[in-house]
Amino acid sequence: MVDMDRRAALTALGTAAAATAIAQTAQAATRKAPTIGRNLPDITVVGAGAFGAWTALCLRERGAKVTLIDSYGPGNARQTSGDETRQIRAAYGDREIYTRWAMKAFTRWHERQDEFKRRLIYANGVVTPHQKPESVKAQLALFDKLKIPYEMLTGDELAKRWPQGRYDDIDVAMFEPRAGTVKARESIIAASEVFRQKGGTVKLGMAKPGASTGGRITDLALASGERLSTGMAIFACGPWLPTLFPTFMDGFISRRRNEVFYIGSPPGDDRYHVERFPNMYHGDGMAGAGYSLSDVDYGFKVAPSAGASIPMDPDSGERIASNFVLDYALEFVKMRVPGLVGQPVVASRVCTIESSDNGHYIIDTHPEFQNVWIAGGGSGHAFKMGPQTGEYLADRVLGIADPAEEKALFSLASHGRARP
Ligand SMILES: Cc1cc2nc3c(=O)[nH]c(=O)nc-3n(C[C@H](O)[C@H](O)[C@H](O)COP(=O)(O)OP(=O)(O)OC[C@H]3O[C@@H](n4cnc5c(N)ncnc54)[C@H](O)[C@@H]3O)c2cc1C
Structure with a gap:
């Protein structure tokens, strides 16, 4: 069905020459509003998170007329993308495809940062100790092959380089500079603003597929009762995908509560900021397990690995952090960054x-509607890819490019039942 759809899209666009022209338009139009391509379908992107906001922008840059609609607005507090910071790194064990995507994503983040004229990425490095030897071996082989820089540092070397951390239980760690x-949240808002400046429409509303004929939808039905005519829809709805499509998404995506805490840096003290301290990933199943992201003028972020197993509805779930997980965050601070002991928790999410079910993204057409796409299944690692995912999805739905490896890996057919 996807093959047929792609062929149909290419035919509608007037063959590969038109596809090349669209790609060139996208490159040339990074700053000004691109003209609307006459042969392109009107596209509605439902969901303004990491998948949807970047995809809407990239589609607009390719000349499509695009509406980006979200129940709560871009960067809202309920979306998975709505936290303060996320980590970006190329280390994916032996999963080469994601390492390659992450490398493209690094480049795109820096390009978008220049274009948007606001700071969005900080290369403060990531330190990863406590890895299984076989994982490290596979990781280093891949980094060597792809010429990705790294260092292996002992606990003593870590202590010399970043004395504000504590490394008693570390023999050796990988550092990815x-x-x-x-x-x-800020980058989602920025991408949506630039999308609007380039001629896209941002709308508040809750949408679902509306009327259909011949295996294609003709409009979207909004909760307000309004109908939104559309030639194509992309549902980039993160943890809401099983709510929207229970018949075929319910077992594919699990939704769990996850708590993070921001510990305040002491006044005027930059030792825990991104300029001075790398992020740390301390694995699972040990005392002080979890990870930290250094302070970007909001607090030193601690995400304990405990407490992520409670199911959560993204609409009705309360967003008040628990003392239970807070205790683990404070234990992490005591073990890993003792200089922050006694500092207040300044925010939590x-x-x-x-x-x-298998940790891979889900990007495919709807089983019944050829002009409806599903994009999500971020599985704790999709934020970093946002600017790259947007390019990939825009090219794919317009029939410009459809790499076989990604197509198979992200297909609904490759996913089974989600973990209970
Ligand atoms: C604690 C935590 C830490 C993470 N750390 C990292 C990390 O370090 N690095 C990394 O790369 N990734 C990380 N991730 C994963 C990453 O944040 C997510 O994979 C990504 O943000 C998901 O984006 P999304 O667009 O799929 O979903 P969302 O951001 O949830 O966006 C979906 C949007 O769809 C809207 N919506 C839903 N239904 C409808 C509807 N019917 N109509 C209109 N709008 C609708 C919602 O309002 C929402 O705004 C982490 C995730 C968590 C929870």
Whole structure:
């Protein structure tokens, strides 16, 4: 069905020459509003998170007329992308395809940062100790092959380089210097603003597929009762995908509560900021397990690995952090960054983490409607890819490019039943 749809899209666009022209338009139009391509369908992107906001922008840059609609607005507090920061790194064990995507994403984040004229990415590096030897071996082989810089550092070397951390239980750790931190909510808002400046429409509303004929939808039905005519729809709805499409998404994505805490840096003290300190990933199943993201003028973020197993509805779930998980965050601070002991928790976030059954993204057409796409299943690692995912999805739905490896990996057919 996807093949047929792609062929149909290419035919509608007037063959590969038109596809090349669209790609060139996208490159040339990074700053000004591109003209609307006459042969392109009107596209509605439902969901303004990491998948939807970047995809809407990239589609607009390729000349499509695009509406971006979200129940609560871009960067809202309920979306998985709505936290303050997220981590970006290329380390994916032996999963080469994601490492390659992350490398493209690094480049795109820096390009978008220049274009948007606001700081969105910080290459403060990521330190990863406590890895299984076989994982490290696979990781280093891939980094060597792809010429990605890294260092292996002992606990003593870590202590010399970053004395504000504590490394008693670390023999050796991998340091990825190009990795680091991206602004989360702010970049979604920025991408949506630039999308609007380039001629896109941003709308508040809750949408679902509306009328259909011949295996294609003709409009979207909004909760307000309004109908929104559309030639194509992309549902990039994160943890809401099982709510929208229970018949075929219910077992594919689990939704769990996840809590993170921001510990305040002491006044005027930059030792825990991104300029001075890398992010740390301390694995699971041990004392002080979890990860930290250094302070980007909001607090030192601690995400304990405990407490992520409670199911959560993204609409009705309360966002008040628990003392239970807070205790684990404070234990992390005591073990890993003792200089922050006694500093206040200045903010906390409760997110719904949506995980696909096998950890891979889900990008495919709807089983019944050829002009409806599903994009999500971020599984704790999709934020960093946002600017790259947007390019990929825009090219794919317009029939410009459809790499076989991604197509198979992200297909609905490759997913089974989500973890209970
Ligand atoms: C605690 C935590 C830490 C993470 N850390 C990282 C990390 O370090 N690095 C990384 O790369 N990734 C990380 N992730 C994963 C990443 O944040 C997510 O994969 C990504 O943000 C998901 O984006 P999304 O667009 O799929 O969903 P969302 O951001 O949830 O966006 C979906 C949007 O769809 C809208 N919507 C839903 N239904 C409808 C409807 N019917 N009509 C209109 N709008 C609708 C919602 O309002 C929402 O705004 C982490 C996730 C969590 C929870």
